[in-house]
Structures are given as C-alpha cells and as structure tokens.
Amino acid sequence: MPNVDRHGFREIATKIREEIIGGRYPTGSVLPPEPELAQRYGASRSLVNRAMQVLAAEGLVRPRQGRGTMVTWLPPMLHSPARYDRSTREAKGARGAFDAEIRARGLEPQHEITTEHAEPPPNVADILGLPAGEANCLVRHRRLLASDIPVRINSSWFPLSIAGGTVLEENGPVIVGGVKSALADLGYPQVSAREEIVPSRMPTDAEANALEISPERTVVEITHVGMTAEGQAVEVTISVAPAHYLTAQYEFPLT
Amino acid sequence: MPNVDRHGFREIATKIREEIIGGRYPTGSVLPPEPELAQRYGASRSLVNRAMQVLAAEGLVRPRQGRGTMVTWLPPMLHSPARYDRSTREAKGARGAFDAEIRARGLEPQHEITTEHAEPPPNVADILGLPAGEANCLVRHRRLLASDIPVRINSSWFPLSIAGGTVLEENGPVIVGGVKSALADLGYPQVSAREEIVPSRMPTDAEANALEISPERTVVEITHVGMTAEGQAVEVTISVAPAHYLTAQYEFPLT
DNA sequence: GAGTGGTCTAGACCACAGA
DNA sequence: CTGTGGTCTAGACCACTCG
Numbered sequence: 001m002p003n004v005d006r007h008g009f010r011e012i013a014t015k016i017r018e019e020i021i022g023g024r025y026p027t028g029s030v031l032p033p034e035p036e037l038a039q040r041y042g043a044s045r046s047l048v049n050r051a052m053q054v055l056a057a058e059g060l061v062r063p064r065q066g067r068g069t070m071v072t073w074l075p076p077m078l079h080s081p082a083r084y085d086r087s088t089r090e091a092k093g094a095r096g097a098f099d100a101e102i103r104a105r106g107l108e109p110q111h112e113i114t115t116e117h118a119e120p121p122p123n124v125a126d127i128l129g130l131p132a133g134e135a136n137c138l139v140r141h142r143r144l145l146a147s148d149i150p151v152r153i154n155s156s157w158f159p160l161s162i163a164g165g166t167v168l169e170e171n172g173p174v175i176v177g178g179v180k181s182a183l184a185d186l187g188y189p190q191v192s193a194r195e196e197i198v199p200s201r202m203p204t205d206a207e208a209n210a211l212e213i214s215p216e217r218t219v220v221e222i223t224h225v226g227m228t229a230e231g232q233a234v235e236v237t238i239s240v241a242p243a244h245y246l247t248a249q250y251e252f253p254l255t
Numbered sequence: 256m257p258n259v260d261r262h263g264f265r266e267i268a269t270k271i272r273e274e275i276i277g278g279r280y281p282t283g284s285v286l287p288p289e290p291e292l293a294q295r296y297g298a299s300r301s302l303v304n305r306a307m308q309v310l311a312a313e314g315l316v317r318p319r320q321g322r323g324t325m326v327t328w329l330p331p332m333l334h335s336p337a338r339y340d341r342s343t344r345e346a347k348g349a350r351g352a353f354d355a356e357i358r359a360r361g362l363e364p365q366h367e368i369t370t371e372h373a374e375p376p377p378n379v380a381d382i383l384g385l386p387a388g389e390a391n392c393l394v395r396h397r398r399l400l401a402s403d404i405p406v407r408i409n410s411s412w413f414p415l416s417i418a419g420g421t422v423l424e425e426n427g428p429v430i431v432g433g434v435k436s437a438l439a440d441l442g443y444p445q446v447s448a449r450e451e452i453v454p455s456r457m458p459t460d461a462e463a464n465a466l467e468i469s470p471e472r473t474v475v476e477i478t479h480v481g482m483t484a485e486g487q488a489v490e491v492t493i494s495v496a497p498a499h500y501l502t503a504q505y506e507f508p509l510t
Numbered sequence: 511g512a513g514t515g516g517t518c519t520a521g522a523c524c525a526c527a528g529a
Numbered sequence: 530c531t532g533t534g535g536t537c538t539a540g541a542c543c544a545c546t547c548g
Contacts, residue, residue, distance in 0.1 A: 008517075010470070033533065044519050049534075057312060057471065058457065065534045066527035076453070081507045180509070194506045198331070199454035199475040200498030202313065215265070216312065218473065218498065220454040226509070243455030243473065243498070250505040251449045252336045254435070254481070263536075288514065299538050304515075320515045321546030 012041050012051035020060050020073050028147065030068040031061065056214040059244045063214070072149055077101050079222065079239075079248040081193065084180060096178065102146045110145040115169050117160060124157050124236045127225055138163040140179070143210060150211045152241040162188060162234060179235065180226065188234045190226040195250075197222050200243050207240055218243045267296050267306040275315050275328050283402060285323040286316065311469040314499045318469070327404055332356050334477065334494075334503040336448065339435060351433065357401045365400040370424050372415060379412045379491045382480055393418040395434070398465060405466045407496040417443055417489060434490065435481065443489045445481040450505075452477050455498050462495055473498045 016037075019025055031037070034052065038045045052069060055061045063069040083097040102109035120130065120137045130136050142154040156179060158168060167175060167182050175182050180190055198221040208215050220243045226235035271292075274280055286292070289307065293300045307324060310316045318324040338352040357364035375385065375392045385391050397409040411434060413423060422430060422437050430437050435445055453476040463470050475498045481490035 035533090044521095045534095046520085047518065049536090050517095052534085054471065063534055064527085065525060066532075068527095068533060081505075081509075084509055190509050192506065192508050194504065197452060197454065197503040197505075199452065199501060199503070200473055216309065218455060246454060248452040248454070249449065250336075250452075250507065251447065252505065252507060253447050254336075254339055254445050290514090299540095300515095301539085302537065304517090305536095307515085318515055319546085320544055321513075323514060323546095 009043075009047045009050040010054065012037075012043065012048060013054040015041070016051065017055060017058070017060060020055075020071055025071050027071050027073050027149070029071050031071065033068065053214075053216065057216045057218075059213070059217055059242050062212065074107075074146060074149065074151065074245055075105065076245055076247045077151070079246055081195075081250060084178075084193065098144055098152075102151075105146070107146040110148070112143040112145070113171055114141045115139065115171055116141075117164075120157050120236075124238075127233050127236050128157065128159055129233065130159060136160050138169060140168060151245050152239055153207065153210050154237055154239045156235060156237040158183075158235055162186060183226075183234055188228055188232075190234065191229045192227050194225045194227070195222055195248075197248060203240070211240070211242055213242050220246050222246075222248070264298075264302045264305040265309065267292075267298065267303060268309040270296070271306065272310060272313075272315060275310075275326055280326050282326050282328050282404070284326050286326065288323065308469075308471065312471045312473075314468070314472055314497050317467065329362075329401060329404065329406065329500055330360065331500055331502045332406070334501055336450075336505060339433075339448065353399055353407075357406075360401070362401040365403070367398040367400070368426055369396045370394065370426055371396075372419075375412050375491075379493075382488050382491050383412065383414055384488065385414060391415050393424060395423060406500050407494055408462065408465050409492055409494045411490060411492040413438070413490055417441060438481075438489055443483055443487075445489065446484045447482050449480045449482070450477055450503075452503060458495070466495070466497055468497050475501050477501075477503070 016031070025031055034045050034048045038048045041048065052061060052063050056063055060071065060073045061069050062072045078101070099109040116139055117135050118137055118139045119133065119135045120128065120139070122132055124137070125132045128137070136159065138158045138160050140156040140158070142156075143150060144152040144154070162183070163169065163186070166186055168179060183190065200218040200220060203211065203213065203215070203217065203219045207219060208217070211219070219240050222239045224235075224237040224239070225233050227233050271286070280286060287295075289300050289303045293303045296303065307316060307318050311318055315326065315328045316324050317327045333356070354364040371394055372390050373392055373394045374388065374390045375383065375394070377387055379392070380387045383392070391414065393413045393415050395411040395413070397411075398405060399407040399409070417438070418424065418441070421441055423434060438445065455473040455475060458466065458468065458470070458472065458474045462474060463472070466474070474495050477494045479490075479492040479494070480488050482488050
C-alpha cells in the first residue's frame with residue numbers, strides 16, 4: 001500500500017473548501033477533474049466524488065455532467081426590512097438594494113422578469129382573501145443572478161382586481177421605486193408587513209432547476225405579506241434562495 | 256439479474272421518507288438494518304447507505320454505528336417575537352412557550368441548564384460593549400430536548416456586572432417569567448430587540464455533538480439582542496437548532 | 511462475538527457536453 | 530469521438546454498541 005497518508009472524504013472536502021475560500025479556485029472557475037484530484041489526494045475517484053457532493057450540498061460548487069465542477073461560492077446577502085424603507089430605496093437608487101449588494105461584491109447583477117395571470121396557491125389565495133381555484137392573480141416572477149449565478153427567485157402575487165393592466169404587468173425592467181411605490185400610486189399604500197422564514201427545506205424540481213443547484217442543496221423560503229392600513233393584504237412575495245446565500249435581520253419592540 | 260425494477264438511491268430515500276412521514280416508522284423508532292433494506296429494495300448496501308445519508312442530511316433520521324438508524328423527524332417549531340410578550344408568557348405559564356409547543360406535539364419537553372462565568376466571543380463582547388479578552392460575562396447554556404431528541408441549544412450572555420450573583424446564575428429549573436423579567440427586576444427592563452438569522456450553516460463539532468446530528472446536517476442560528484430604553488444591550492442569546500426544526504415569523508411597520 | 515453503520519476500493523456503465 | 534461527472538456493485542475492513 002503506497003499511500004503514506006490516508007484521506008477521508010471529509011478531509012478531502014475540507015482541503016478543497018479551504019482552497020476555494022482562500023481564493024485558490026475563484027468563484028466561476030472550474031475545479032480539476034475528479035480523476036486528477038483522486039490521484040493528487042491518493043484516493044479513489046469514488047471518494048473524491050463523495051467529497052464533491054459534500055461541497056455541493058454546502059453550495060460551494062456545482063458539479064455538472066460533461067462540463068466539470070464549477071465554483072459557485074458567494075458570501076451571504078443581508079435581508080432586512082430596512083430594504084423597504086423609502087429612504088433606503090432612494091439612497092440606493094432605482095435599481096434597488098439587490099443591485100447595490102451584488103455590485104459591492106464586485107459582481108454583475110442581472111434580472112429576469114416575467115408576468116402572467118395565474119391561479120394562486122391555496123395559502124396565497126387565503127392570505128389575499130381571494131376565492132380558490134380561479135386565475136384571479138397577477139404574478140410577477142423575478143430571477144436574480146450575480147454574474148450568471150442564480151441567487152434568488154421571487155414570485156409576487158397581486159389581486160388581479162388591483163394590479164391588472166397596470167405598470168405591475170410590464171415585463172420590462174425593474175419597476176422604478178419598487179412594487180410598493182407602484183401599489184401606493186394605485187391607491188393601496190402598505191403600512192405593515194409580515195414575513196415568515198423557512199430556513200431550510202428541500203427544493204422542488206422547478207426551484208432546483210431555476211436556481212441551478214444540486215438536488216441535495218437546501219433552500220431558504222421567505223414569505224412576505226404587505227398590508228394596508230385597513231389590514232388588507234395586497235401583496236404576497238415568496239422568495240426562494242439557496243440557503244447559504246442569505247441572512248436576515250429584524251428589529252421589533254418588546255411589550 | 257432477478258431485479259425487475261431498478262432503484263436509484265434518491266428513489267430509495269424518497270420511499271423511506273414517505274414511510275417516515277406517513278407514520279410507518281414513528282419518531283424514535285429504529286429502521287430495519289441496511290442489509291435488510293438493501294434486499295427489500297433490490298440494491299446494494301452501498302446504495303441504501305447513500306440513501307440514509309440523504310435522509311440524515313434532511314434531518315429525518317440519525318444513523319449510529321452499532322445502534323441502528325433512529326427516526327428523528329419532528330415538525331418545525333415557530334419562532335416569533337410574540338414569545339417575548341408578557342401576555343404570551345403568562346398565558347403559557349411559567350414553563351414557557353417551548354414547553355407548550357413540544358407538548359402540543361405529544362412529546363415531553365426537557366431542559367438542561369448550566370451557567371458559568373466566561374469570556375464572550377468577540378462579536379458578543381462588541382454588542383454588549385464590554386472589553387474583549389476578559390471573563391466578564393455570565394453565560395447561561397440551555398439544551399432543549401423533545402422526548403430525548405435535542406432540538407435546540409441556547410447560550411445567553413449577560414454582563415457579569417449586571418447578572419453576577421443574581422437569580423440568573425442559578426443552574427436549577429427554568430427561571431419563572433423568563434430571563435427578561437428577571438433582568439427587568441434587576442433594573443434593566445428591555446424595550447426592543449434585534450434578531451439576526453443565519454438560515455443554514457455547517458455545525459461546529461461541539462454543536463453537532465450537543466444536537467446529536469450528523470456532521471452533514473446544517474443548523475440555523477438566531478442571534479437575539481435585547482436592549483434597554485437607553486439603547487444598551489443587556490442580553491445576547493444565540494440559539495442553534497437543526498435547520499429544519501424551526502420556522503420564524505416577524506411583523507414590522509413600513510415607513 | 512455478533513450485528514450495526516462508516517468508510518473505502520476497483521471497476522464498470524451511463525448521460526451529457528463539447529471539439 | 531473523448532472526457533466529464535452520476536451512479537452502481539461486490540466485497541472488504543473498521544469502529545462502535547450491546548448482550
């Protein structure tokens with residue numbers, strides 16, 4: 001047995017992880033092929049493959065058949081209600097807090113936006129106070145990317161009676177001032193919001209596909225509900241991101 | 256080759272997952288040994304082992320050498336600032352919101368509490384406005400279990416100048432009314448709080464050990480900071496839980 | 511000691527991407 | 530076509546728990 005030192009797959013994963021975070025393999029680059037890594041670490045390819053699954057589950061790499069294993073590591077982004085403050089929105093400019101955060105990391109923000117009329121899922125219909133089983137919503141899908149790496153998908157649901165035929169229905173660029181400003185202009189200003197966070201769940205196939213993550217990778221889901229002074233919910237936005245791409249922060253009074 | 260139908264390891268994981276959630280294997284029970292499952296599904300033990308790792312990463316099972324694979328599935332618990340309301344605390348009784356939630360699931364809540372004087376980590380020292388590198392804090396460790404399954408570990412840090420020698424230092428049972436009431440009685444009533452959520456990260460070895468989870472399993476971390484009317488932070492509580500054991504909910508005004 | 515899961519190998523075949 | 534990662538097997542040895 002010529003191997004002087006033995007390597008468990010966790011050990012291999014740890015070494016590669018350190019090289020990624022240390023900048024040896026920058027985000028967007030491709031790792032050496034598994035057979036080469038196997039030789040380098042004196043282990044079988046099975047073990048290296050196993051180590052890659054560990055790193056893929058952590059979100060550091062994205063192995064692809066035929067294409068190699070790409071580094072997808074990104075530091076987490078902060079999600080905070082402060083992003084909804086008018087002052088914050090204006091300070092960051094019309095492009096929004098997302099763009100600013102991505103650029104601050106030296107990456108290029110990208111948006112893909114589509115809208116459609118659709119039937120909301122039961123929980124959304126319930127929150128909006130709409131009858132179930134009808135295509136009574138305008139839904140605005142946004143896929144956000146950082147230098148071609150998908151980092152979040154948002155689905156914003158609005159009652160068709162409020163949003164149909166308005167600026168919210170435009171597929172084009174980001175809405176100036178954000179959807180909350182647009183809703184306020186339509187006569188539905190929001191005064192409070194509720195957010196529910198599911199820190200970690202398995203993605204649906206559609207989500208794994210849209211986010212281009214390994215099926216083992218977990219996602220975080222944030223459900224944001226915006227309400228008017230009358231307590232009417234006029235917006236439900238569901239955000240899904242790879243779990244380690246996000247942190248959240250809240251402040252609240254104690255009674 | 257007598258196998259009529261082929262099974263991928265994801266397929267095996269899916270079948271066992273459905274059986275667990277469906278109640279075929281209740282929480283706390285032990286799955287059949289891997290060789291038996293291999294035969295049942297017409298696959299090698301390697302594949303079944305692989306499927307188990309998937310389920311372990313999801314938090315549904317906890318395989319242990321020599322002991323078998325135990326089902327550890329629990330529905331997520333809701334974390335909400337409402338738990339800090341005095342009215343909520345009183346309604347739930349002195350045992351707290353945690354006990355009520357666990358009992359509502361038909362499980363037995365358990366607490367392990369230890370206190371010590373210790374040096375806070377740099378970020379905690381910074382928040383509390385204390386000099387670094389000194390054992391100037393009282394830290395109160397709580398490990399919470401549901402029917403012998405660890406579901407959360409809390410570390411509450413208080414300045415020793417406030418909490419030393421007080422009721423907060425007692426290792427005994429749960430503090431009646433909670434630590435916030437105790438701090439208020441000591442002259443430090445809290446009026447607001449900030450919470451930061453890291454939805455998913457790898458556990459430290461100590462955390463994986465205390466929570467008895469597989470090293471692959473991710474955890475959610477919530478850092479809670481309680482502040483007085485003067486803006487002084489008097490309490491920092493760091494909660495760590497297996498990621499899928501928790502959901503969080505917040506409400507806030509929009510400006 | 512017997513049985514459990516944890517790890518590892520060598521080799522194989524497949525699906526997919528790209529020249 | 531070649532090379533990539535994805536999957537799978539058969540068998541092996543180890544570490545651990547429990548009777």
